Amino acid sequence: MPLVRADLHNHSCLSPCGSLDLSPAVLARRARDRGLDLVALTDHNSARNAPAFRACCRREGLAALYGVEATSAEEAHVLALFATVEESLAFSEFLQGHLPRLPYDPRLLGDQAVVDAEDNVLDLPVLYLGAALDLGWDELCLEADSRGALVIPAHIDRLAFGALAQLGFLPEGPYAAVEALHPQVRGEARGYPVISGSDAHHPEHVGRRPFVLELPEDWRSGDGTVRLEALREALAAGRARPYWETLPPSNGR
């Protein structure tokens, strides 16, 4: 069975905290250069760069997933990943209705650029995408799950915006996996499969914390679309290895 190098947590220039240099084109090129096979685009609360990302991944010969890193009302982050651009955009549109109307100054909070595959700016949304949605964690996760998304709580062991810090412990949910930063997470993952992710905000972050997933030969359908079911099954079967399990043995620690 093929070993796929995957990274399911990456931002682009649409995220206010993401570098303007990290366009979908740069993300896809860097991902290919770092030897990744499967890459997801997960901007904060919006998937509007997904169309450009699809074109860029096709150009680079990468498999892609399209989604968001959504911010629940409790200010905890969760990844929702879809196989198609259209599904990700529909979910993104749904989320826009749940964002607060906050004052947004790009100078202070960062630019939010919707771009095409050639880095041309198409739009600069005025709604601040870094804000918390008015959807509670459970409601948000269930909504994403009901739309067929892979639901993955993001960096659960991060002090800011991680589920453990915000919510004390991980609530039960329809999670395909949980993303962690440290191997020490173990029990706190409550038995859900653990993966790592780069959470890339700058070009140099791309590929810094991928994971390896053993997938069946037919993990992509004929048109190149990723079969989420294949991913779901491989994760549930314990076939994912976060980056810390793929590093060469100890460097004297």
Place this chain on the structure above:
Amino acid sequence: MKTSDLPAAIPCAPVYDGWASKEIRGGYTSDLLSDVMSKAGEGYALITIQAHKNTVAVASMLGLAAVILCNDRPVPPDMVEAARAEGIPLFSTSETQFEVSGRLWAALRGDAP
């Protein structure tokens, strides 16, 4: 001061009825439940906007006397259900965490509001 005295000290209303009143020994104000777990203690009132059923679990583990939900945060039904099951009194208020903390601090010291 007891849980049942809260509505006299703070403009708040119980989210459900039928809980047992406990002695309030102190208070803690935070929206990060990991922080609450490490800092709040038995008999404390928790002042927060974190309206999630995990808040009830944390309150139950620590033996908190009450949870006061500020800013008129909507309380999810599963949170009320959990609070009822665990016997954790929940209160809702339109005031901010700052205002409620000030009032509770004064009330616990015996100052006039």
